[in-house]
Amino acid sequence: EVYVFRRRGRRVEFLCLRRSKKKSLPGIWQPVTGKRRARERAEVAAWREVVEEIGARPVKMWALESVTVFLEGSTGVPHALPLFAAEIRASSRVKLSKEHDAHRFEPAGLARRSYLWESQRRGLEAVKREVLSRKDLAKALELRIRRPA
Numbered sequence: 001e002v003y004v005f006r007r008r009g010r011r012v013e014f015l016c017l018r019r020s021k022k023k024s025l026p027g028i029w030q031p032v033t034g035k036r037r038a039r040e041r042a043e044v045a046a047w048r049e050v051v052e053e054i055g056a057r058p059v060k061m062w063a064l065e066s067v068t069v070f071l072e073g074s075t076g077v078p079h080a081l082p083l084f085a086a087e088i089r090a091s092s093r094v095k096l097s098k099e100h101d102a103h104r105f106e107p108a109g110l111a112r113r114s115y116l117w118e119s120q121r122r123g124l125e126a127v128k129r130e131v132l133s134r135k136d137l138a139k140a141l142e143l144r145i146r147r148p149a
Contacts, residue, residue, distance in 0.1 A: 055095030
């Protein structure tokens with residue numbers, strides 16, 4: 001999961017994406033989500049998913065300390081999901097992939113109410129706590145990945 005946000009002056013707005021009708025869980029609002037390709041590093045996959053799903057390139061990314069643990073429903077296998085934050089320019093235009101049919105930017109409180117899963121609400125809180133509130137921690141968590149072309 002990647003929690004994409006932009007800054008407009010002193011205001012921080014989080015991107016909420018609505019899943020298209022042709023996908024599982026149609027109509028739910030969520031952050032950027034996706035899967036790694038074979039042998040792909042998690043942070044590279046996060047970067048790629050942002051670009052693929054919203055057509056905008058992050059100016060900064062962070063690997064959050066927080067992770068989400070969930071059980072895969074069909075197998076009962078536990079998974080640990082890394083969480084990332086990505087900042088895009090306020091002027092960036094969002095161009096949605098076919099996975100989503102709508103988007104909106106909202107302050108954290110409204111974004112929190114838009115997300116279905118409690119784990120995604122905790123992800124938003126992690127971004128606020130680990131990236132937006134603590135410059136020292138944000139600097140330590142910032143990724144310096146080689147960005148795909």
